[in-house]
Each structure stands twice: as structure tokens, then as C-alpha cells.
Amino acid sequence: MERSGRIFAILLVLGVVLQCAVATTYVVGDSSGWAVPSDSSTYSNWVSGKTFLVGDILTFNFTTNAHDVLQVTKESYEACTSTNNIGSVITTGPANINLNSTGEHYYICTVSGHCQSGQKLSLTVSASPTTSPSPAGAPTSQTTPPPPPSSSGSFVFANVFVSVLCIVMCFLV
The missing domain is CATH 1.20.5 (Single alpha-helices involved in coiled-coils or other helix-helix interfaces)
Structure with missing residues (x-):
């Protein structure tokens, strides 16, 4: 025995x-959540030191109708515009986004003035040891929460x- x-x-x-x-789930901004930051480097500081892998999940905690989240191209990220978006605007918080492809990922809040005030996120996603990179242009987000870990x-x-x-x-x- x-x-x-x-x-x-x-x-x-x-x-x-x-x-x-x-997969690892990252809460964007940690306890501050997804909000207009007091410092424009808040989200770049938050990304610093983290390694994002294909399969990880970003959770954007925000109050519905006060903020939103949209994945955009680098050009739209830099210009704080939603003209070159990838996917659709997620207006209901919290929003969970699966990182399904390698490369640079860019997210902004489209509420007037928020992106210009620093509510934007840029990060690099690396290949997971057990996954292969998705082809360019493959969808990288979802608007519904991920399934519970048990499934x-x-x-x-x-x-x-x-x-x-x-x-x-x-x-x-």
C-alpha cells in the first residue's frame, strides 16, 4: 500500500x-484594468518583462460603454484611428482576446480621445513551443470569453x- x-x-x-x-491569461493593466492612463507609458511599462505566446489570452477589464477595445494595424495604432481594424470593436467588458498568431499586435480604445491619451497597447507574440505560427492575416481575436480552464x-x-x-x-x- x-x-x-x-x-x-x-x-x-x-x-x-x-x-x-x-495558456497564460494576462489582465491588461493588472489591477488598473483597461482605462485612460495617467501616464502615456502605462501600457508599454505593463508589457515590459512579459513574454506573450500563441495561445495566451489578454483580458481587458473595462466598464461596458465607458471603453472598448479594437485590434488595429500598426499604422492605425500610431495614428489612433480605427480605419484599419482587425476584427470588430468589443464594447462589452471584460473582453477576452486569444493571441492566435505570432508577430506584433496592436490594440486601442476607440472612445473619443482615449487612444490619444495613452489607452493603447502594443505587444509582440512569440510562437509557443507546442504551436506553429499562424499564416499572416489569420484572425487573432475573439469577442466571447474563452472556455473555462477545465474544458x-x-x-x-x-x-x-x-x-x-x-x-x-x-x-x-
Whole structure:
């Protein structure tokens, strides 16, 4: 019985390690959320030191009808205009955006004056070790929240893997 207890503990640790391989969710601006910043470098400072990977999720916390979020081209980001948008304006907060492709990603708030006041975000997305880059122009966002972690593919795989290993090990002990 002692041997099966050790095996179970090892498998439990293995399951926890595998579950850590799922996507990271970043809350844009941390506790400040997605708002007009007091300093125009707020969001560039927030990005600093973070590594964004394909599969990660950005959560833009904002009050519905007070702000919005739109993915745009670099030119529109720099000009604070929504003329070259990628996707559609998300007006209901919080907004979850999946990072589905590598490269530079640009987001702005289209509410009058907000982008010009610094409510814009630029970040670089790198390839995940388990994914390949999406082709250029592939959609990179969604307007609906992501599924709960318990239904994500990696999480389900990790749980099934650990469960099967536990069953097999119990029969071998």
C-alpha cells in the first residue's frame, strides 16, 4: 500500500506540472484594468518583462460603454484611428482576446480621445513551443470569453493522462 501511495503522489505532481503548460491569461493593466492612463507609458511599462505566446489570452477589464477595445494595424495604432481594424470593436467588458498568431499586435480604445491619451497597447507574440505560427492575416481575436480552464484541450489531456496512469499503476502494484 505504501508503494501505491508514492506512485499516486508522483502522478499527482506530474498532473500539476502538465496543467501548468496551458495558456497564460494576462489582465491588461493588472489591477488598473483597461482605462485612460495617467501616464502615456502605462501600457508599454505593463508589457515590459512579459513574454506573450500563441495561445495566451489578454483580458481587458473595462466598464461596458465607458471603453472598448479594437485590434488595429500598426499604422492605425500610431495614428489612433480605427480605419484599419482587425476584427470588430468589443464594447462589452471584460473582453477576452486569444493571441492566435505570432508577430506584433496592436490594440486601442476607440472612445473619443482615449487612444490619444495613452489607452493603447502594443505587444509582440512569440510562437509557443507546442504551436506553429499562424499564416499572416489569420484572425487573432475573439469577442466571447474563452472556455473555462477545465474544458481547454491541454487541461483535459493532462487530466486524462494522469487518470489513465493512476489506473494502470494501481493494477501493476
